[in-house]
Structure formats: structure tokens, C-alpha cells
Amino acid sequence: MAGIPQASTTGAAAKTDAPGVQAEAARRAGVRKNLLLTTPALIVLFFAASGPLLIMLVYSFLKAGNYGGVAWAFSSDGWANVFMQRDIFDDTLSIADAHLQIFWRSVKLSILTTATALVLGFPTAYFIATRPVENRNLWLFLITIPFWTNLLIRTFAIMEVIRNQGLINNALLGMRLIDEPIQILFTDFAIMVGMTYVYLPLMVLPIYASMEKFDFRLVEAGYDLYATRLQVLRRIILPLVKPGIVAGSILVFIPSLGAYVTPRILGGGKNMMLGNLIALQFGQGRNWPLGAALSLTLLVIVMAALLFYVRSVSKSEQGHG
Numbered sequence: 001m002a003g004i005p006q007a008s009t010t011g012a013a014a015k016t017d018a019p020g021v022q023a024e025a026a027r028r029a030g031v032r033k034n035l036l037l038t039t040p041a042l043i044v045l046f047f048a049a050s051g052p053l054l055i056m057l058v059y060s061f062l063k064a065g066n067y068g069g070v071a072w073a074f075s076s077d078g079w080a081n082v083f084m085q086r087d088i089f090d091d092t093l094s095i096a097d098a099h100l101q102i103f104w105r106s107v108k109l110s111i112l113t114t115a116t117a118l119v120l121g122f123p124t125a126y127f128i129a130t131r132p133v134e135n136r137n138l139w140l141f142l143i144t145i146p147f148w149t150n151l152l153i154r155t156f157a158i159m160e161v162i163r164n165q166g167l168i169n170n171a172l173l174g175m176r177l178i179d180e181p182i183q184i185l186f187t188d189f190a191i192m193v194g195m196t197y198v199y200l201p202l203m204v205l206p207i208y209a210s211m212e213k214f215d216f217r218l219v220e221a222g223y224d225l226y227a228t229r230l231q232v233l234r235r236i237i238l239p240l241v242k243p244g245i246v247a248g249s250i251l252v253f254i255p256s257l258g259a260y261v262t263p264r265i266l267g268g269g270k271n272m273m274l275g276n277l278i279a280l281q282f283g284q285g286r287n288w289p290l291g292a293a294l295s296l297t298l299l300v301i302v303m304a305a306l307l308f309y310v311r312s313v314s315k316s317e318q319g320h321g
Contacts, residue, residue, distance in 0.1 A: 053296075053299070056292040056295050056296055057292070057296065059078075059288055059289055059292035060078045060079060060289055060292035060293040060296060061074055061075065061076065061078065061079075061289070062074065062075060062078070062288075062289050063075040063077070063289065064077070064078075064286065064287045064288060064289050064290070065286070065288070067286060068286040068288065069288060070288050070289060075289065077289065077290075078287075078289030078290045078292060078293040079293045080093070081096065081099075081287075081290045081293070082096070082099065082290070082293050082294060082297055083095065083096055083099060083100065084096055085099075099277070102272050102273065102274060102276075102277050103274065105188065105271070105272070105273060106257055106273040106274040106275075107257070107301075108188075109188060109191055109192050109195070109256065109263075109273065110195075110253050110256040110257045111253070112192050113192050113195040113196050113199065113252060113253075113256045114203075114249050114252045114253045114256065116192065116196045117196050117199060117200050117202075117203040117248070117252045118203060118245065118248070118249060118252075120196070120200060120203075121200055121203035121204040121207055121248060122203075122207055122245070124143070124204050125204050125205075125207035125208040125211055125244075126207075126211060126237075127139075128140065128143075128204075128208050128211075129208055129211035129212055129214065130216070136212075140205075140208070143201050143204050143205065144201060144205075146197075146198075146201060147201060151198060151261055151262075152261055152265075154197065154198055155194055155198070155261055155262050155265050155266065156265065158190075158193065158194045158197055158266065159185060159194075159265060159266060162184040162185055162190055162193060162266075163184070163185045164181035164182075164183065164184075164185065165181065166184075166185075168182075168184065169181040169182060169184075185266065185268070186266070186267060186268035186270065186271065187267075187271065188267075188271055190266040190267070191262060191263050191266050191267050191271060191273070193266075194262040194265075194266045195256050195259055195262050195263075198262060199251070199252045199255060199256060200252075202248060202251040202252050202255075203248040203249070203251070203252050204248070205248070206244045206245075206247040206248040206251065207241060207244040207245055207248050208244070209244055210240070210241040210242075210243055210244025210245075211241055211244065214237070214240055214241060218236050218240075219232055219236060219237065222235070222236050242312075243312075246309055246312045247309065250305055250306065250308075250309045253305055254302050254305055254306075257273075257274065257298065257301060257302065257305075258274060258275045258298055258302070259273060259275055260273075260275035260276060260279060263275065263276055264276055274294065274298055275298075277294060278291050278294045278295050278298070279291075281294065
């Protein structure tokens with residue numbers, strides 16, 4: 001008699017576990033199906049994204065060809081020449097001052113561009129987020145209009161504004177504030193102005209996305225507690241929209257760091273940035289290993305910026321979680 005209840009209990013347990021086993025089998029089948037469906041896309045991504053990077057990695061450890069290209073012999077000169085240069089007479093190594101200046105100019109202008117875009121983009125996003133809901137789409141439409149135009153055309157438009165006979169100098173001359181045109185074009189300032197204009201929407205949109213979800217009753221509560229405008233901005237608004245600020249800063253900093261067209265046109269070829277230096281090595285310089293090493297160095301800097309963004313966002317979520 002004692003064995004009969006035990007058998008029924010075992011059968012009931014088996015019936016109870018059956019739905020769980022079936023659900024697990026269905027989940028595994030779904031995973032296999034999804035993996036099979038995404039395999040073509042993964043293959044394309046590998047050859048279209050990882051493939052060129054692997055080629056650059058291989059090229060960076062080869063010798064430079066006499067007339068461009070590479071010679072299939074192992075060499076670390078490409079990486080050594082990123083920060084060092086070899087004397088053509090006694091073959092000694094010294095610091096590559098020109099490369100370091102270009103690195104510093106690229107980072108400096110990218111940071112200044114990001115800061116300027118933040119100063120201009122934050123109040124713009126705040127203005128749009130505080131408009132009536134039915135009017136916000138119009139303002140966003142106006143912000144995204146520059147994306148309809150080619151980057152090259154936008155850069156030439158900025159050049160027409162800041163050149164010696166451009167809009168700014170003609171206006172200052174007409175108001176007799178200056179006696180002769182101010183040299184703005186072909187300077188670092190011109191590059192920063194151009195990149196700020198080009199990448200400003202990339203700062204406005206993420207900040208607006210954060211502000212759109214912001215509860216402005218918190219601002220009213222801050223004023224009710226006799227907080228000043230600066231205190232409300234610093235202690236209420238900025239902490240809550242920080243993810244949007246960080247995202248916008250990353251979206252502006254990364255393309256600014258590798259910009260090519262804007263520095264080439266507004267810098268006149270003499271104020272080079274990292275993207276121009278890389279293009280020079282693959283072109284007139286005919287030093288493909290050095291160009292590949294510089295490209296991977298730029299990739300490392302970009303990855304460091306992305307890791308900073310991920311850590312900042314995760315800390316912000318933990319702080320509000």
C-alpha cells in the first residue's frame with residue numbers, strides 16, 4: 001500500500017515537469033532559429049566591418065612599398081613611426097613632433113567642438129522640450145534640415161560666411177568696426193566653427209530625448225523650496241538629463257576626432273587633423289603601414305571614448321535605480 005502513493009507521486013511530478021521541459025526545448029529551438037536567420041547578416045558585418053579592420057591590422061605590421069602599397073615582410077616600423085621618427089642620416093629615433101602636434105590639435109579641437117556644441121545645444125534642446133507638444137515636431141524638423149544637405153556643401157557654406165570677403169567680415173567692415181578683414185579662414189578656429197555647425201544636431205537630439213521625459217514639476221518644486229535658477233539647473237535638471245548630455249558629447253566628439261572634409265577645406269591643408277594625416281599616408285606619403293597604424297590608434301581612442309560613455313551611463317542608472 002505504501003508503494004502505490006509513491007508511484008502516483010512520481011507520475012504527478014513527471015507531468016508537472018513536462019511543461020517546463022517543453023518550454024525549454026521551445027526556447028532552444030527559437031534561439032537556433034534566430035541564430036540561423038541572423039547568420040547572413042553576421043557574415044556581412046564580419047566582412048564589411050571586421051574584415052577591413054583586420055586588413056589594417058595586418059598592414060600595420062608590414063614594410064612600406066617603394067611606390068605605395070606594402071611589402072610582405074614583417075616590420076614594426078609602422079607602429080614605431082606613430083610617435084617616433086627615424087633620422088635619414090644616422091638612423092636614430094626621435095619623437096615625431098609633427099605627429100604629436102596633429103594628435104594634440106585633433107583632440108583639442110574635438111573637445112572644443114564638443115564643448116561649444118553643448119553650450120549651444122543644451123539651451124536649444126531645453127527650448128524645444130518646453131514648447132507645446134504640437135509645436136515640438138516643427139522645431140525638431142528645423143534642427144534636422146542640415147542633414148538633408150551634403151557635408152561638403154555645408155562646409156563650403158560655412159567657408160562663405162567666414163572668409164575674408166564673407167558675410168562676417170563684410171558686416172564688420174560695413175559697420176566700420178574693423179579697417180581690414182579678419183583672417184578667420186584657414187585657422188583652428190575656422191575648423192572648430194565648421195565642425196560645430198556640422199555636428200550640432202547630434203548634440204541637440206540626444207539631449208532633447210532626455211528632456212522630453214523630464215518631469216518639469218520637479219523644477220517648480222525646486223523654485224517652491226527657494227532654489228535659485230542656477231541651483232535648479234545644477235541639482236535637478238543636469239543630473240536627470242546627464243545620459244543625453246554624455247550621449248550627445250560622444251556623438252560629437254567621435255566624428256570630430258576623425259573629421260577629414262571640414263579640416264581639409266576650412267584648414268586649407270596646413271591645419272591638419274588626424275583624419276587628414278591618415279589620408280596623407282595612404283596618398284602622397286605612400287606609407288601604408290603608418291597609415292594603418294594611425295587608423296588603429298584612432299580606433300583605440302574612439303573605443304576609449306565609448307567605454308567612458310558606457311561607464312558614465314551605467315553609473316547614472318545605478319544612481320537613479
